[in-house]
Amino acid sequence: MPKIGEEREPLSEPVFLILTSLAEEPRHGYALMADIDALSNGRVRLSTGTLYGALSRLLEAGRIERFASDDTARDKRWYRLTPAGRALLAADVERLRQLTRAASARLRTKEV
Amino acid sequence: MPKIGEEREPLSEPVFLILTSLAEEPRHGYALMADIDALSNGRVRLSTGTLYGALSRLLEAGRIERFASDDTARDKRWYRLTPAGRALLAADVERLRQLTRAASARLRTKEV
């Protein structure tokens, strides 16, 4: 079973947004949902099924990690990016840049 | 069954690249595989399973269409973008731009 990003597979949008959210600062699951909603201008609203599934895969792949926080209220589970997770996001940003560059160029060649 | 792009879902990388390839000029299946290989600097090599599956879904969704060509050699099947397909690609480029912008900004905030 290949871990997330191990085979240079493209990141799914949910995973991309989770990493992007955590790139700013550590968050717990529920805060991630709210941040990603805002971050995407309301376009992406993760269901808990998507969120917690992705989080456990990212944990297993070592792209994020849990840590203890002072804020122990309500059994929150805090996650932060690992260096590997940050690198993965950076690599995927580069992939997307190439994709958009190529597509834009070709859309321009035959503008309707 | 929602057609491709109908629900403003993100495009998969294979579909994105197929549309990008066809945005330049009409192609047939085998030529698409070669072009996408080159276009992605060898990173993406579509299997026929992926290619023809995506093509039939794009046809059904009206994002591409088949047409007769002078080049009738070898039972080639030619595809070209419809306006709806071009619009879909343009919309997804915009989505990716937003994504990369947001992620880049957040990666910069806490540069290692």
Place this chain on the structure above:
DNA sequence: GATTATATGTCGTTGTACGACATGTCGCAC
């Protein structure tokens, strides 16, 4: 004390990607 927001999780369904398999043609070297 009831309702809403916060918080985390599982389960079943559905759809896509992908490799493996299948089939046939064309051109060329030997």
Place this chain on the structure above:
DNA sequence: GTGCGACATGTCGTACAACGACATATAATC
């Protein structure tokens, strides 16, 4: 004239991620 690699299109089964529905519990607010 035949063997081989490139050209060309397709199907089938498997694996896996996304997602909605369901489940549960606590803190705040009214």
